[in-house]
Amino acid sequence: MNIKIIPNKLNGRVEIPGSKSITHRALICASLCSDSSIIRNPLICNDTFETMSMLKSLGVIFNIHKDYIEVIPPKKLEIKGELICKESASTLRFLIPLISFISDNFTIHSTNRMIERINTDDLRDLVGLNFEFQDSKIIIKGQLSRVLKLKSNITSQWISGVLLVSPIYNIDLDVDNIGGYTQITIDTMSMFGIEFDKDYIPKGRYVSNEVFVEADYSSASYFLAMSMFNSVSVSNISNDSKQPDAIFKYVKDNINEIKAINLKDAPDIAMLVAAVFSVTPGKRRITGLEKLRHKESNRLLAIFKALSSLGADIEIDNDVLILDGKDYLYGDVIVDSYNDHRVLMSVVAISSKVKKPFTITNKECINKSFPNFLQEFASIGGLYEDNIPKSTS
DSSP, X not given: OEEEEEOOOOEEEEOXXXXXXXXXXXXXXXXXXXXXXXXXXXXXXXXXXXXXXXXXXXXXXXXXXXXXXXXEOOSSOOOOSOEEOSSOHHHHHHHHHHHHHHOSEEEEEOOHHHHHHHOSGGGGGSTTEEEEEETTEEEEEEOOOSEEEEOOSSOSHHHHHHHHHHHHHTOEEEESOOOHHHHHHHHHHHHTTOEEOTTXXXXXXXXXXXXXXXXXXXXXXXXXXXXXTSEEEESSOOTTOOOGGGHHHHHHHTTTTOSEEEOTTOGGGHHHHHHHHHTXXXXXXXXXXXXXXXXXXXXXXXXXXHHHHHTOOEEEEXXXXXXXXXSOBOOOSEEXXXXXXXXXXXXXXXXXXBSSOEEESOGGGGGGTOTTHHHHHHHTTOEEEEEEOTTXX
């Protein structure tokens, strides 16, 4: 379904749901305990449902309530149903190491786009595993080696997947870098009794717990962007958050001084930063964008096309975005979201700085990470129309 955005001034306060990154990890940690756990303020979205679906196929039970999830692990993890993961690369990379210790031959039903995303050079570092890719299927044979050396240049998610199982299977892991998202993994594991020494060797065993998931800074960033041009505030984010996307607060507070920014450690907000730069007068550069080509869409190309269609002055130079910001973009077009939640939300975030209404394709993509995004947008004065034919704007 397409959606028409009608530019309007915004005013009000929003509350942000729990962190997707922490929810993924907490669900897995709780599944590796011996007793049930409670996860409060989880993010319920398509991606976290995919993690729960995969874990259900291993025998884990989830009781989902309005404000919390009860996680009941089985006595023994076993493959008890079809493994399906169509959209969440985090889910796949976090759980493949675990499943390889449960079975030395298993199939995950997925999508061709997901296969493109994970079929990268770093698979060679997963010693002991052999990957075979068929139409919408990933066939994995072997067992992950207990001695591994992993790099984070393409993604850090394999590192997190190995760390999550390292307390159980005694993996000797050498990594090139402990970045922000890997640190989230370590911090989440600590909520369930696992600590690491200076060499990242885990100590202890998983212990069930009741944990609280802090607000998602990626989601908050879209409303922080709106606050730069409107009277909008966010009520429940932490100024001390370790989430990598918390760097957006620095962007917001220092926009007039920033001429270039490296977002290697926070690629998920790169498109939003580009959108904000496009409506802030001055020339600016965004570097560290190599990972964008391997996301839900080729995000480097997607945000270039989306902002260009609205009238932004934007260029791509290898993996660098160069923007010459304007006071307003024009609009009056159909913007392709590339079925990517972050493309859609980035464009909506600057809609008050667009002169004419515009249409965005595939509204449903926001269910991947922030199902209530448009309701929160409407609550502060955002105007939109649903079910717009593809031929109109």
